[in-house]
Amino acid sequence: MKKQPVVATAPEFGSLVAELRSLIRTARHTVATTVNTLQVMTNFEIGRRIVEHEQQGAERAGYGELLVQTLAEQLTEEFGRGFSKRNLEYMRRFYLDYADRLPRIAQKASAQLNTRDIPLQPSEQSVTHQNPQKPSFALSWSHYVLLLTIRNPEERSFYEIEAARSGWSVPELKRQLASALYERLALSRDAKGVRQLADEGHVIVxxxxxxxxxxxxxxxxxxxxxxxxxxxxETAIIDQLEHFLLELGKGFLFEARQKRFTFDEDHFFVDLVFYNRLLRCYVIIDLKLDKLSHQDLGQMQMYVNYFDRFVKTSDENPTIGILLCKRKKEAIVELTLPDDANIHAREYQLYLPSKELLRRKLLDWVRAQETGR
Known part of the structure; x- marks a missing residue:
């Protein structure tokens, strides 16, 4: 009698599938990362060689532009898309902008690419920068092309660190640029905090x-x-919760909408309740359409007090209250709340801000800081 094949039990089979799925996904991610790193290093090296060749013919007027145009025509004919005049100019700028900041990467890329038959090894793909907090070519070429459009080196450094650390896709990076994230964060910090954004990214302490x-x-x-x-x-925020969490920032977890609590037989409702795992505390948000009043601030103080006394555990940090409003009055906030209140009023807007306006505000703020006014 022919033996029947032994079939794995459901739990065993499920475990095998999970292991194989993880293995395949890890392999695909590694391949994609390797390809991205090799492409970025190759483009860096192309930019280096174009610049060095330009310098040899510096005395000829218009030589650089003619060189790039000629290279684009020949490389496109031989290798296809990806080597247009515009892309080669990006590679040239990439080298010029990153050569001083990443000398060791440039050296390593050149050494590897000069050996034509030897591919870059995984151990060579991430070269430690002198500042270990900054990424070393951790993004795709599409990310770097977008970053090259940022003229301010501090701003570019911030977005580069955040894109790598937070795993932003190119569309997500575009949105953060369009919403002027750097300027909005910088305007809420002191001079030391602004420098920290460029050196370390958005660190939440x-x-x-x-x-x-x-x-x-x-x-x-x-x-x-x-x-x-x-x-x-409130409904629109819940419907677009993923985008709202991205706008809130790092470490936010959604807990509840219209969270009810009862005090002295009266019912109260908090619009939105979040938990921030980095700060290890509750963050409660109340939405206001009109200008902020002292009654709104007093109500939020009661909400925060309730969460601190009856919801948070002893090992968690004090609750943070945010009043998200169309208009706030600084004088009302300062007169109503004590200096150590864990409550913050912030305005919201339903359209992308003017980056130029925010940049001018930031420049004025920096000048005021420097002059001590």
């Missing part, structure tokens, strides 16, 4: 580190001119 001004909610699709209620705003 204290509650103030997570705040922005304003919060940009253009992804909600609400018309600024049309009438909408607080309930409409």
């Amino acid at each position: 204290k509650p103030e580190d997570m705040l922005k001004e304003p919060y940009v909610l253009e992804f909600l699709g609400l018309d600024e001119k049309a009438g909408y209620s607080e309930s409409d705003l």
